[in-house]
Amino acid sequence: MATGRTHRPATRSRGIPEATVARLPLYLRALTALSERSVPTVSSEELAAAAGVNSAKLRKDFSYLGSYGTRGVGYDVEYLVYQISRELGLTQDWPVVIVGIGNLGAALANYGGFASRGFRVAALIDADPAMAGKPVAGIPVQHTDELEKIIQDEGVSIGVIATPAGAAQQVCERLVAAGVTSILNFAPTVLSVPDGVDVRKVDLSIELQILAFHEQRKAGELAAAGTVVPAVAARQESAAARRGTAAGQESVADQGPDGDVPAVMPT
Amino acid sequence: MATGRTHRPATRSRGIPEATVARLPLYLRALTALSERSVPTVSSEELAAAAGVNSAKLRKDFSYLGSYGTRGVGYDVEYLVYQISRELGLTQDWPVVIVGIGNLGAALANYGGFASRGFRVAALIDADPAMAGKPVAGIPVQHTDELEKIIQDEGVSIGVIATPAGAAQQVCERLVAAGVTSILNFAPTVLSVPDGVDVRKVDLSIELQILAFHEQRKAGELAAAGTVVPAVAARQESAAARRGTAAGQESVADQGPDGDVPAVMPT
DNA sequence: GCATGTGAATGCATTCACAGCG
DNA sequence: CGCTGTGAATGCATTCACATGC
Numbered sequence: 215m216a217t218g219r220t221h222r223p224a225t226r227s228r229g230i231p232e233a234t235v236a237r238l239p240l241y242l243r244a245l246t247a248l249s250e251r252s253v254p255t256v257s258s259e260e261l262a263a264a265a266g267v268n269s270a271k272l273r274k275d276f277s278y279l280g281s282y283g284t285r286g287v288g289y290d291v292e293y294l295v296y297q298i299s300r301e302l303g304l305t306q307d308w309p310v311v312i313v314g315i316g317n318l319g320a321a322l323a324n325y326g327g328f329a330s331r332g333f334r335v336a337a338l339i340d341a342d343p344a345m346a347g348k349p350v351a352g353i354p355v356q357h358t359d360e361l362e363k364i365i366q367d368e369g370v371s372i373g374v375i376a377t378p379a380g381a382a383q384q385v386c387e388r389l390v391a392a393g394v395t396s397i398l399n400f401a402p403t404v405l406s407v408p409d410g411v412d413v414r415k416v417d418l419s420i421e422l423q424i425l426a427f428h429e430q431r432k433a434g435e436l437a438a439a440g441t442v443v444p445a446v447a448a449r450q451e452s453a454a455a456r457r458g459t460a461a462g463q464e465s466v467a468d469q470g471p472d473g474d475v476p477a478v479m480p481t
Numbered sequence: 482m483a484t485g486r487t488h489r490p491a492t493r494s495r496g497i498p499e500a501t502v503a504r505l506p507l508y509l510r511a512l513t514a515l516s517e518r519s520v521p522t523v524s525s526e527e528l529a530a531a532a533g534v535n536s537a538k539l540r541k542d543f544s545y546l547g548s549y550g551t552r553g554v555g556y557d558v559e560y561l562v563y564q565i566s567r568e569l570g571l572t573q574d575w576p577v578v579i580v581g582i583g584n585l586g587a588a589l590a591n592y593g594g595f596a597s598r599g600f601r602v603a604a605l606i607d608a609d610p611a612m613a614g615k616p617v618a619g620i621p622v623q624h625t626d627e628l629e630k631i632i633q634d635e636g637v638s639i640g641v642i643a644t645p646a647g648a649a650q651q652v653c654e655r656l657v658a659a660g661v662t663s664i665l666n667f668a669p670t671v672l673s674v675p676d677g678v679d680v681r682k683v684d685l686s687i688e689l690q691i692l693a694f695h696e697q698r699k700a701g702e703l704a705a706a707g708t709v710v711p712a713v714a715a716r717q718e719s720a721a722a723r724r725g726t727a728a729g730q731e732s733v734a735d736q737g738p739d740g741d742v743p744a745v746m747p748t
Numbered sequence: 749g750c751a752t753g754t755g756a757a758t759g760c761a762t763t764c765a766c767a768g769c770g
Numbered sequence: 771c772g773c774t775g776t777g778a779a780t781g782c783a784t785t786c787a788c789a790t791g792c
Contacts, residue, residue, distance in 0.1 A: 233783060239690040243669065257751065266671035269751095270785055277753055285752045285792050302690050303697030310689070317591045321584035327669060327686035332693070371696055372689070395699060396692040398685075402510065402594060404533035412695045414688050418665075419594035421681050422577070422639070423506040423569050425663040426599070428679045429638055430570030432662060500761060524773065536773095537763055544775055552769045552774045 230301070234275045240265045241272070242298045248291050257288035299332075309336035309368045311394075313385050314377030315345060315355050318400055322376060323351035336368040341381065358385075365392040372396045379403045497568075501542045507532045508539070509565045515558050524555035566599075576603035576635045578661075580652050581644030582612060582622050585667055589643060590618035603635040608648065625652075632659040639663045646670045 244264040248256055258276075262269040276282060276289070282297055283289045299305050310328070312319050315338050322328065323338055338355045340346070345355045356364065364370065373394040375382050382401035389397065396412045399405055402420075405413050511531035515523055525543075529536040543549060543556070549564055550556045566572050577595070579586050582605050589595065590605055605622045607613070612622045623631065631637065640661040642649050649668035656664065663679045666672055669687075672680050 231783070235694050236687070236691055238694070239684075239687040240671075242690075244671075258753095259751085264671070266673075268785080270787095271783090273751090273753065274784080281753070283752050285790070286750045287792075288751070301694070303693040304690065306697075308689075308693055308696070317588035318585075321588045322685065324584045325685055328689070331686060331690065333686075333689055372692055396696050398688050398692060404507075404511075404531070406533075410699070412692060414692055416683055416685070416688060417506075418589065418592055418683070419598060419600075420503070420506040421665050421683060422575075422595070422600055423509075423571065423598065424503055425639055425665060425679060425681055426570040426575055427502050427505070427568070429575070429663050430573075432677070498761070525775095526773085535763080537765095538761090540773090540775065541762080548775070550774050553772045554770075555773070 230278045234278055235302075237265070237267065237271075237275055238298050238302055240267070241275070242295065242302070242304075245291055245295045245298070249295055253291055255288045255290055258283070261289065304332040306332060308333050308372055309370045310334070310372040310374055311337045311339055311361075311364060311368075311370050311389075312374045312376060313339045313358075313361070313389070314375060314381070314401075315340040315350055316376065316378075319376035320350050322374060322400075323353065333372075336370055337364045339364070341377075358388075361388055362392040365389070365394060370394060372398070374398045374400070375405075376400045497545045501545055502569075504532070504534065504538075504542055505565050505569055507534070508542070509562065509569070509571075512558055512562045512565070516562055520558055522555045522557055525550070528556065571599040573599060575600050575639055576637045577601070577639045577641055578604045578606055578628075578631060578635075578637050578656075579641045579643060580606045580625075580628070580656070581642060581648070581668075582607040582617055583643065583645075586643040587617050589641060589667075590620060600639075603637055604631045606631070608644070628655055629659040632656065632661060637661060639665070641665045641667070642672075643667045 241261065244261055245256075247264070248261075258269040258273045262272040265272065276294075279297060279301055282294055296305075310333055312322055312335060315323065319338065319340070323335055327333075328335055335351070335353060337360075338350055338353050339358055339361055340355050341358045343357060346357045348355050365373075371394055373389040373396070375385055375389075375397060377385055379401045382399065382403045383405060386397060386399070386405045386407060390407055390411055395410060397405065397407070397414070399413055399415045400417075402417055405415075407413055508528065511528055512523075514531070515528075525536040525540045529539040532539065540550075543561075546564060546568055549561055563572075577600055579589055579602060582590065586605065586607070590602055594600075595602055602618070602620060604627075605617055605620050606625055606628055607622050608625045610624060613624045615622050632640075638661055640656040640663070642652055642656075642664060644652055646668045649666065649670045650672060653664060653666070653672045653674060657674055657678055662677060664672065664674070664681070666680055666682045667684075669684055672682075674680055
């Protein structure tokens with residue numbers, strides 16, 4: 215397995231549903247915005263709208279954390295910010311390492327969202343000796359040889375993998391062996407990890423493919439209904455023009471030899 | 482709403498569950514790898530292992546597409562690759578535009594996974610006039626003024642937003658008005674879109690926060706069990722040392738004025 | 749009165765387990 | 771005989787609707 219879930223029945227402490235956990239950061243962001251505008255209190259309806267969910271769901275989510283609202287009034291913004299931050303573990307400092315400083319790794323290093331909210335880029339690591347010492351986002355890149363040392367010295371438990379797909383599993387194993395127990399994987403590979411290690415995956419091409427599926431269905435439905443949408447017509451024309459072949463089966467799975475693109479891999 | 486789901490009951494055509502759609506790209510990737518190694522046929526068990534799911538789920542997923550396997554044998558790799566590609570709409574060409582060519586936008590433009598699988602970067606768009614004409618990944622950046630023209634000329638229906646959070650909603654509206662109906666959003670904001678437009682969100686800081694939640698719980702459980710994990714101990718020491726304050730509530734939500742980080746925003 | 753908090757109802761998704769077929 | 775394909779069973783997540791309490 216490597217599905218990014220801890221599979222044991224989760225030591226019956228306070229079982230917050232996974233789906234709820236995934237929404238807490240959303241609420242937190244909306245609340246932080248309110249807090250910055252000095253809004254003192256907010257109703258489930260308003261907050262739900264800001265976070266893009268419906269209010270019943272939000273109330274149920276919050277009910278897992280405890281009773282932090284006031285009936286007839288709403289929620290105290292500051293208090294909720296604190297409670298959610300604490301629940302998510304953001305009141306402590308989480309050093310993270312980013313491995314693979316290509317295009318994507320550099321973008322991540324520069325990402326403001328890392329620095330805020332208790333995360334801190336403890337080190338940037340790359341296999342290319344030519345990168346060593348070169349500063350990215352103000353932090354000097356270190357060579358992969360240092361990986362274990364860095365993780366132990368800094369007490370890193372969260373690692374970000376932004377290497378090519380071919381290197382990801384090996385990097386993953388070194389991270390885990392050195393003590394990392396949570397991994398955010400940007401490489402398009404299934405990582406296998408021992409029990410107790412969480413993996414979350416961010417996969418650009420998967421997201422695009424899901425969108426394409428829905429796009430296609432929209433187009434199909436419209437066509438069936440006899441509607442003609444200009445943009446769609448244009449796309450299909452130009453697509454047909456560009457593509458030599460008729461149905462285009464074998465455009466799938468050809469993309470030149472690998473090891474070319476800097477930090478991210480084919481599909 | 483803006484939850485990235487078409488909310489109508491989906492014109493009873495062939496209702497492939499959303500969860501299944503989200504896994505098809507995974508299967509496709511595993512199958513493509515097998516195909517490249519000229520493996521002719523594969524069992525649900527093997528393929529499931531390669532894709533990181535269990536075999537029952539995989540079989541059920543495939544059953545929504547039709548009966549493409551052979552009992553007692555398994556699935557024909559090439560045939561399945563084709564069927565899934567077709568189902569996902571990858572046998573046609575999808576021009577996409579990327580808006581916001583900062584660090585992240587550039588990484589996306591260079592991303593190999595874009596180019597393969599039927600996606601084609603039709604244009605890179607940025608609001609900074611200084612960027613105009615500058616080539617990124619071999620494609621000249623165009624100014625935001627051209628946005629509508631590009632989308633119409635190229636028949637673009639999928640847009641990628643990699644701008645700062647502040648600009649995202651406005652960009653989104655222009656994309657939609659120009660005819661885009663699917664959006665992949667990297668900006669940490671809730672986009673609101675009209676019905677019929679799909680939005681998918683990729684949010685780095687949310688992923689990290691979810692990992693932190695699980696990390697924290699692991700640490701708690703271990704502590705409760707009296708175990709001492711070196712890495713954890715180290716992290717907590719150094720965290721305490723670095724942080725002046727005791728419980729650290731107000732490290733949340735301070736990160737200097739915005740408009741500093743190139744293509745991606747705070748949290 | 750009004751918005752929270754929550755049992756109960758519904759709807760999806762996953763898993764089980766085995767009938768069916770090559 | 772082995773592996774697919776799928777009804778039936780289970781488990782989660784979302785939604786409904788209203789009792790509860792400020």
